[in-house]
Amino acid sequence: MTNVYIAGAAVHPFGKHKTLSAADLGVSAAATLLADTGVTPDAIQAGFVGSVYGGSLVAQRILQRVGVSGQPVFTIENACASGGSAANLAWQGIAAGVYDCVLVVGVENLSAFGGGTLPLTTADIEIDQGVVMPATYAMRAQRYLFETGATVADLTNVAVKNRGNGALNPRAHLRKAVTAEEVEASRPVADPFNLFHCCPNSDGAAAVLLCSEAFAKQLGRPTARIRASVVRSGQFHTSYRDMTWPDITDRTASAAYEMSGITPADLDLVELHDAFAIAEFLHAEALGIAERGKAYQAVADGEFNIGGRVAVSPSGGLLSRGHPVGASGVTQLAEAYWQLIGTAGDLQVPNAQVALTHTTGGGIFGVDNGACSVHILTAEG
Missing domain, CATH: 3.40.47.10 (Thiolase/Chalcone synthase)
Known part of the structure; x- marks a missing residue:
């Protein structure tokens, strides 16, 4: 090729x-x-x-x-x-x-x-019963907190980190850093999420x-x-589904790693689909940059900061940059490109050589997500 x-x-x-x-x-x-x-x-x-x-x-x-x-x-x-x-x-x-x-x-x-949750497809049994994305991610969060011992404060750490990064990004929707107290004081959306745990439309x-x-x-x-470009769709089944494990991300990323010859340990930065704070934990683990059930500790320890072990959402992610759904994946590639050519300004990850971008979405009956894309990029010259 x-x-x-x-x-x-x-x-x-x-x-x-x-x-x-x-x-x-x-x-x-x-x-x-x-x-x-x-x-x-x-x-x-x-x-x-x-x-x-x-x-x-x-x-x-x-x-x-x-x-x-x-x-x-x-x-x-x-x-x-x-x-x-x-x-x-x-x-x-x-x-x-x-x-x-x-x-x-x-x-x-x-x-x-005009606001509110995004309209989802009709003629879907779960959506007809009232499922919306904030509620779906809230269920994932509740299960993750139950199984790992993480707390709402750990979700808040993601919002504080990513909003802090986005405050430095002139392209971001929300360009104001927030404190943990401000996140916790924002209005409730879907337990355990407050508003600042959710990305803006x-x-x-x-x-x-x-x-x-x-x-x-x-x-x-x-x-x-x-170095790799992979898209996968969700695998349909109606049996038990582990809400703490995004299988579609695991499968897509595994194919991308195989295609590129790059491993999770090689990554300098990741732009992932953090539509809600819990998504950073779930997808970081499925992408292999954190041990399963331990991503919340990596965030708390600063491993995902700019300058940390692997910078996660240095642009501010969806939580700060925003989520105009069709534009998100292309914007991630733009942000990764600027990182790898060394022109990311205040967002620059030191000596960035390898980047991964990840988007996933589409709530339909029988799959964990409808579609997922992963790209792996490397600096040249």
């Missing part, structure tokens, strides 16, 4: 952008990326846009406004893994030698829903330029190599 590289990234800052459509946000990110890299629209051989609620043909509505018109263009919906899935398909096309230069965009405007967009090695050399820009 042809080696695949990221050679540029751009993010429209996350937040509440009620006057902008999903297409407007996507155009902002894509146009900034093309201007920054100097790549002309006719050099883009294909476009992949991840979005859940952006509407029909959102990819065409974005890319034609930046001059990418006539090329093959695809809109990818795969729940919270939509952006990561779009990147995976772009990676496949370049790795197979079909394309040399591909534009990937992730976009969402959740302000259109955000609007935003991100774009990354994926290219072959030959195109990257011709472009002459700093690059990071994508």
Whole structure:
């Protein structure tokens, strides 16, 4: 296979952008990326846009406004893994030698829903009975606390860490550090979560330029190599399910480690899907960067801090950066790219050489999650 590289990234800052459509946000990110890299629209051989609620043909509505018109263009919906899935398909096309230069965009405007929990699919037995994502993650949290001896204070440690990181990120939705007391005083959402244990619904967009090695050399820009790109779906069954073990993350990450030849011990930073504070514990353990049942201790001991053993969500994660669902996976790749080329500013992880990004989501009956994407990147040169 042809080696695949990221050679540029751009993010429209996350937040509440009620006057902008999903297409407007996507155009902002894509146009900034093309201007920054100097790549002309006719050099883009294909476009992949991840979005859940952006509407029909959102990819065409974005890319034609930046001059990418006539090329093959695809809109990818795969729940919270939509952006990561779009990147995976772009990676496949370049790795197979079909394309040399591909534009990937992730976009969402959740302000259109006016607040509250995100609408989930209909005709699903669990959703018809009232299941929403905060309640699902709250059940996972209750079981994890029961089995491990962790406490709500440990969940609060995740929120404090990630909000502290996000306070340094000019692209983050929530740019204010919080204390443990402020987290605990925020309003209840779903026991044991308070508001600050939950990610905000955000609007935003991100774009990354994926290219072959030959195109990257011709472009002459700093690059990071994508050593692995893997997407998996949930395995359906109706028997007992361990709510403290995200099997889909374990399977996806295991395939990525095998593909890349990289191990969890090699990672310098991880951008994971911390939609709720408990997710950092669950996914860190499934990704192999913490012993099962011990991730809460790693957070408490500072092992996941910037400058710690492995920086987890140095960008602020979903808890601070926000979660415009289609954009999250692409933004993670942008943040990892900047880390690996050494331009992450106040967020910079010292001597970052290896990064992993992870998104998972989609609550449907019979699976732990609908889709999961994992990418492993390394610094080049």
